[in-house]
């Protein structure tokens with residue numbers, strides 16, 4: 001798993017390395033600047049001769065990194081200019097030191113306003129205005145500077161004189177992403193794109209769009225969630241010599257959210273093995289309480305997701321009308337049915353039936369396509385009160401809880417909720433924009449308040465465990481922004497739990513597998529994905545795991 005840090009945690013780790021371990025600040029900085037300079041060289045070489053590199057630097061240590069990187073590039077023979085924003089005399093010691101070295105070497109140091117008239121324009125821009133020290137909205141001079149830099153980066157202010165297509169060697173393949181004919185400069189963000197909040201990914205009034213980000217020690221949480229993620233481009237984590245112990249350092253002000261984890265391919269090894277000496281009961285019984293009149297698709301997709309991700313036996317509990325269609329769509333599933341009249345007419349009998357089903361199940365999915373008829377409240381209540389196994393609540397299950405908040409009193413530590421932003425807004429009474437502004441905070445607060453696992457779905461899904469551990473998903477594509485994707489996810493989570501993973505691990509790993517499945521299907525293009533293909537591809541992803549292929 002990858003570890004990601006908030007900016008404050010990163011500053012604490014920085015301070016620990018410098019003050020407790022004794023690594024001089026400028027030593028860390030030298031390695032940070034070198035990592036940036038190496039990437040800048042690749043970009044500059046893709047442009048070819050005449051490339052002009054600008055380092056746009058603020059008065060903090062992010063700016064000092066920029067000045068140091070500019071010095072390294074200058075010493076290698078690249079044409080380099082430093083543009084300063086903020087009050088140099090009030091800058092950090094490191095900045096003053098780096099600037100004095102740069103000046104003695106004859107590197108031009110100018111104020112940011114001079115970017116407007118710089119001859120030859122800019123082909124590679126190092127963004128060193130703000131790093132993890134950004135603590136408030138950007139305004140005044142810095143904002144004006146960033147507006148100008150933004151115009152330069154988008155080629156709007158007309159001063160770029162990018163090389164013509166003939167004079168520029170093509171990218172090498174590895175770096176083939178570098179623009180070779182465009183007049184737009186290649187922007188390398190130092191540590192984090194300036195203007196992006198390092199903890200939440202929010203834009204602090206204005207932010208600079210980077211093509212790539214070179215970050216130090218650990219990736220910052222703010223470049224893993226949107227909108228920060230789209231401002232960062234490709235993120236490279238440079239090892240600049242922080243010792244692992246630095247992670248123990250706590251920020252000065254207590255901060256509940258300071259660290260997050262992200263699955264990598266190696267984490268697929270967490271999928272349990274399929275034992276040779278086994279039968280369908282070995283791999284868990286999943287009960288899917290889903291569907292309503294004229295709504296059978298969601299139940300089907302969830303059940304399909306569960307089977308494709310390994311469950312031994314899947315039963316769909318739905319309204320009688322769906323029986324025939326579901327049996328045709330998925331003959332492998334067992335169907336149990338009820339009528340809404342039965343539910344409203346004899347609550348006790350119905351409750352008994354639910355209790356029996358709950359005794360049968362090892363995992364329950366509650367909600368896809370349930371609709372919002374009054375009887376759904378009783379169904380949700382009966383399941384929540386009689387299930388002693390993990391229950392994954394999604395869609396109308398969550399909407400019912402949002403309209404009948406007393407139902408949260410039945411939450412237990414076995415509960416996993418999978419809301420998208422709209423469902424989360426209904427559950428919490430917040431606006432979707434508020435949730436979007438801090439996905440980590442929203443998932444963390446809900447999960448820890450109720451002691452449940454919360455999978456807050458977005459283009460970059462955040463999972464919070466009941467004790468507040470945070471996981472950010474890095475897999476997936478926009479092809480998955482399509483009806484039915486979420487239903488398949490519930491099935492995958494249930495399948496993994498049926499295989500024996502506990503709720504939190506099944507949740508973050510299932511989200512990762514779901515995203516990888518989306519990537520697999522996206523090989524056919526981003527527009528055409530069907531949720532059924534997503535379920536099938538989840539099976540393919542799992543086939544690549546130790547547990548998917550090896551038997552004991």
Ligand SMILES: NC(=O)C1=CN([C@@H]2O[C@H](COP(=O)(O)OP(=O)(O)OC[C@H]3O[C@@H](n4cnc5c(N)ncnc54)[C@H](O)[C@@H]3O)[C@@H](O)[C@H]2O)[C@@H](O)CC1
Pocket residue numbers: 014018024025026028029032033058059060061062063065092129130131132133134135136137138139142190191192216
């Ligand atoms: N030795 C070190 O401390 C190292 C620091 N590193 C770099 O240092 C950066 C952090 O440096 P700093 O802590 O100096 O902070 P930054 O350089 O990120 O920010 C500069 C200063 O701007 C001020 N500020 C915050 N928000 C503002 C706003 N909206 N408008 C105007 N001013 C604002 C703050 O006082 C902040 O300290 C990292 O991101 C990284 O690039 C790296 O070189 C690694 C080693």
Ligand SMILES: Nc1ncnc2c1ncn2[C@@H]1O[C@H](COP(=O)(O)OP(=O)(O)O)[C@@H](O)[C@H]1O
Pocket residue numbers: 395420457458459460461475476477478479480481482483484485486487488489514
């Ligand atoms: N742009 C995107 N990039 C990656 N994943 C996405 C994107 N848009 C949606 N998804 C994923 O697709 C799923 C959509 O779920 P949901 O909104 O509940 O859909 P539905 O209810 O139609 O099944 C979530 O898992 C979400 O993370």
Ligand SMILES: [K+]
Pocket residue numbers: 062127128129130131189190191192193194
């Ligand atoms: K920056």
